[in-house]
Structure formats: structure tokens, C-alpha cells
Amino acid sequence: MIKRVIWVVLDSVGMGELPDAEKYGDIGSNTIGHVAEFNNGLAIPNMEKLGLGNITGMVNLNRVAEPIGCYGRIHEASNGKDTVTGHWEMVGVKSEIAFPTYPNGFPKSIIDKFEAFTGRKVIGNKSASGTEILDELGEEHMKTGALIVYTSADSVFQIAAHEEIVPLDDLYKYCEFAREMLTGEESVARVIARPFLGTPGNFTRTPNRRDYALLPPHDTLLDVLAKKGLNVMAVGKIEDIFSGRGITDAVHTKDNMDGIDKTIEYLKQDKDGLIFTNLVDFDMKWGHRRDAKSYGKGLEDFDARLPEILNNMKDTDVLFITADHGCDPTFKGTDHTREYVPFLAYGSELKKGFDLGTKFGFFDMGQTIADIFDADKIKNGISFLNEIK
Incomplete structure (x- = not known):
């Protein structure tokens, strides 16, 4: 009997353009494939052993003769390619x-309301790279106390402030107001606090980022599991993505390695239910910044620590590894990319070497987890538990 699922989201680790990629300007994107090509291959033997290189459409990775996991790829069903859309669909x-x-x-009406609440002027108000806008406006912010507000190709309202100029509690309060303000036609998916430190020419963003997402429009897998009395343990920005809804315990992280540490800590607590982990560095640090070399190193670093997760699993545990969208660091621009995501599953009670092929809808993963725990059905999704068990 399966008593616990460890669900790890490698944020932005897509694996090739979707059939509708043209609508998003993403023809030719392939995050894993292009990262592997850029780095002349990737040393990720543990994920390959699970079957990563055997997935339909996967390129530039090694296939193995006898994978020990189940594997496949999943087509996003929702319209979009952002973090909230992907995680909500799951x-x-x-x-x-x-x-x-x-x-x-953002429209003047939004900026005016925001300035009136904060008592601070807004500078920026454009689509920009998070690091470049600090180089451009960080010094002015420090001199004037004006808040740097910016967006990206994603649906985000981002507020950057130096921690020595704007206390974190104030920054978070400003974000909470923005979240309440941005509703209706202006329902931005996430308001993000982007605190930083340093001096002009040497600014660095701190780990004190916070995301303030819209609430899901209806109950999700997380609500279903929590109502059944199961633990729903969130690692990284999962709690922020769902605004805490359906989550029984949560911990924030400073980077991928910390996220793996926290996941293992939850594993050692031996609580039944779901451990839901997001490893954001792939997206935030390397995908958007188009750093293919570091992206490849990040994949190798995760792979090197994967045995620690496996070694801390019990026979009643199941591991799912997937992604929420793509962010090809070799592609044009700095946006996410509309791609298939890989899916790997491993556990003593699951089949070995089973090819799931291609699934339509990230919510199939969620419905499979609901079935594992004999919980109520979620609104969308078709379980594939009978295929992998």
C-alpha cells in the first residue's frame, strides 16, 4: 500500500515544443535537449536510469536498456506557459x-492606487529582466526610496526593493495590497516581492522572495488530501503558488540544494501524505537569464543528489518527477517556452521500465495521486495508476 508521494517539480525543465507552440512564438524550443547539446552532453545517470532518456521525443540524452522507473511526457492542457497555470493544472x-x-x-490607474497606498513613487513600470532593472534603477531607488515595479512576459507584478531601504515587512505589506488590488480583468497570476542587497554595480537578490498568487477557482488535489486528513507538505514556493490553500505544513527554501535538503527532512519525519517540492533555480536563475551552462550544471547537481532521495524512501513511498513548463536558455528572449514536460515515477509498488507514452493534461498526475490515496476525484484528470502499478 502506498502511503506517501514525493512530487518534485523541476521548475521549467521542459523537453520540446508542443504542437501549439507556434501560437506562443516557441517553435524550436527544447529545454533539456538544447541544454544537453550546449554542454556537449549531461552527466545525469540517475534520471537516465529512471528512464528520462527513453521518453518519446527526448533528444541528446542516453537511453537505457532496462529503466527502473515509469516514464513519459505530458502535454499541458491549459492556455498558458507560466508557473501558476502549470502548477494549478497539476x-x-x-x-x-x-x-x-x-x-x-501597468495602467496608470493601477500605479496611482499603488503609490497612494505605499506613499512611495514607482519607477520602472515596464517589462524587464530582474537583474538588469536593478542595474538600471537600483541606485535611484536607494537615493529616493521609490519602489521598482516591473513585469515580464509572465503575468506578474514584481516589486523590487533594497532590504536596507524598505524593511521586508513593509515590502510584504505592499505586495499584499497589490494582490488585493489586482482582481477582475486585472487578475495578475502572481505578485512577487523581489528584495535585494548590495551597492550600485553589485546588487544581488536575496532568498527572501515571496510570491502572492491568486487563489485557485475551486478545490484542488491539495484540498482533497487535506480534508481526508493527510499531510500536504510544501517545499519551496509551492505554498505561495497556492496561497497556502490545502497545505498543512510548509517550508521556504533559498536554492535547489536547500529544497532537496528540506524534502529529505520531510521524508525522515515519516508522515503519510504528499511532499510537494518546487526547485526554482532552473527557471529563476538559469532559464530566464539564458544561462545554459549553469542550467546543465543544475541538472547534474540535482541528479547527483537523487540517490539521497531514493535512499530515504520506504517501500510504501512513490516518487514523481516532472516540470511545469519550459524555459529554454538557448532560445530567443527571456520568456518561458511552451513545451512538453517529462514525467518519471519510481517506487517499490510501481512497475519498472513502463512507457506511459504521451499524456494530455498535467492534471492526470493529480488524479493519479488522488487514486493512490483513495481520495475524492479532482475536477479534471484521468488517473494512470492502473498503468504504472
């Missing part, structure tokens, strides 16, 4: 309409 929410984006900055 737990049962299909987003028919993409969240609003602001390539030319």
Missing part, C-alpha cells in the same frame, strides 16, 4: 483563459 485546475500580461507596463 492539481486539477484547467485554465481556459491565459492570465493578463503587461508588455508595456
Whole structure:
């Protein structure tokens, strides 16, 4: 009997353009394939042993003769390619309409309300790289106390502030107001606190980032499991993505390695239920910044620590590894990319070497987890538990 699922999301680790990629300007994207090509191969033997290189459409990775896991790829069903859309879909929410984006900055009415609440002027108000805008406006912010507000190709309202100029509690309060303000037609998917430290020419973002996401429109897998009395343990930005809804315990992390540490700590607590982990560095540090070399190193570093996760699993545990979208660091621009995501599953009670092929809808993973725990059905999704067990 399976008593616990460890669900690890390698944020942005896509594996090739979806059939509708043209609609998103993403023809030719392939995060894993291009990272492997850029780095003249990847040393990720543990994920390959699970079957990563055997997935339909996977390129530039090694196939193994006898994978020890189940493997496949999944097509996103929702309209969009952002973090919230991907994670919501995993737990049962299909987003028919993409969240609003602001390539030319936010309307004056929004900025005016925000300035009135904070008592601070806004500078920036445009789509920009998070590191480049600090180089451009960080010194002005430090001199004037004005808040740096910016967006990206994603549906985000980001507020950057130096921790020595704007206390974290104030920054978080400003984000909470923005979250309450941005509703209706202006329902931005996430408001993000982007604190930083340093001096002009040497600014660095700190680990004190916080995401303030919209609440899911209906109950999700997380609610279903929590109502059944199971533990729902969130690692990294999972708690922020769901605004805490359906989560019984949570811990934030400073980087991927810390996320793995925290996941293993939860494993050692031996609580039944779901451990839901997001490893964000792939996306935040390397994908958006188009750093293919570091992206490859990050994949290798995760792979090197994968045995620690496996060694701390019990016979009643199951591991799922997947992603929420792509962010090809070799592709044009700095946006996410509309791609298939890989899926790996491993556990003593699961088959070995089973090819799931291609699934449509991330919510199939969620419904499979609901079935594992004999919980209520979630709104969308078809379980594939009978295929892998």
C-alpha cells in the first residue's frame, strides 16, 4: 500500500515544443535537449536510469536498456506557459483563459492606487529582466526610496526593493495590497516581492522572495488530501503558488540544494501524505537569464543528489518527477517556452521500465495521486495508476 508521494517539480525543465507552440512564438524550443547539446552532453545517470532518456521525443540524452522507473511526457492542457497555470493544472485546475500580461507596463490607474497606498513613487513600470532593472534603477531607488515595479512576459507584478531601504515587512505589506488590488480583468497570476542587497554595480537578490498568487477557482488535489486528513507538505514556493490553500505544513527554501535538503527532512519525519517540492533555480536563475551552462550544471547537481532521495524512501513511498513548463536558455528572449514536460515515477509498488507514452493534461498526475490515496476525484484528470502499478 502506498502511503506517501514525493512530487518534485523541476521548475521549467521542459523537453520540446508542443504542437501549439507556434501560437506562443516557441517553435524550436527544447529545454533539456538544447541544454544537453550546449554542454556537449549531461552527466545525469540517475534520471537516465529512471528512464528520462527513453521518453518519446527526448533528444541528446542516453537511453537505457532496462529503466527502473515509469516514464513519459505530458502535454499541458491549459492556455498558458507560466508557473501558476502549470502548477494549478497539476492539481486539477484547467485554465481556459491565459492570465493578463503587461508588455508595456501597468495602467496608470493601477500605479496611482499603488503609490497612494505605499506613499512611495514607482519607477520602472515596464517589462524587464530582474537583474538588469536593478542595474538600471537600483541606485535611484536607494537615493529616493521609490519602489521598482516591473513585469515580464509572465503575468506578474514584481516589486523590487533594497532590504536596507524598505524593511521586508513593509515590502510584504505592499505586495499584499497589490494582490488585493489586482482582481477582475486585472487578475495578475502572481505578485512577487523581489528584495535585494548590495551597492550600485553589485546588487544581488536575496532568498527572501515571496510570491502572492491568486487563489485557485475551486478545490484542488491539495484540498482533497487535506480534508481526508493527510499531510500536504510544501517545499519551496509551492505554498505561495497556492496561497497556502490545502497545505498543512510548509517550508521556504533559498536554492535547489536547500529544497532537496528540506524534502529529505520531510521524508525522515515519516508522515503519510504528499511532499510537494518546487526547485526554482532552473527557471529563476538559469532559464530566464539564458544561462545554459549553469542550467546543465543544475541538472547534474540535482541528479547527483537523487540517490539521497531514493535512499530515504520506504517501500510504501512513490516518487514523481516532472516540470511545469519550459524555459529554454538557448532560445530567443527571456520568456518561458511552451513545451512538453517529462514525467518519471519510481517506487517499490510501481512497475519498472513502463512507457506511459504521451499524456494530455498535467492534471492526470493529480488524479493519479488522488487514486493512490483513495481520495475524492479532482475536477479534471484521468488517473494512470492502473498503468504504472
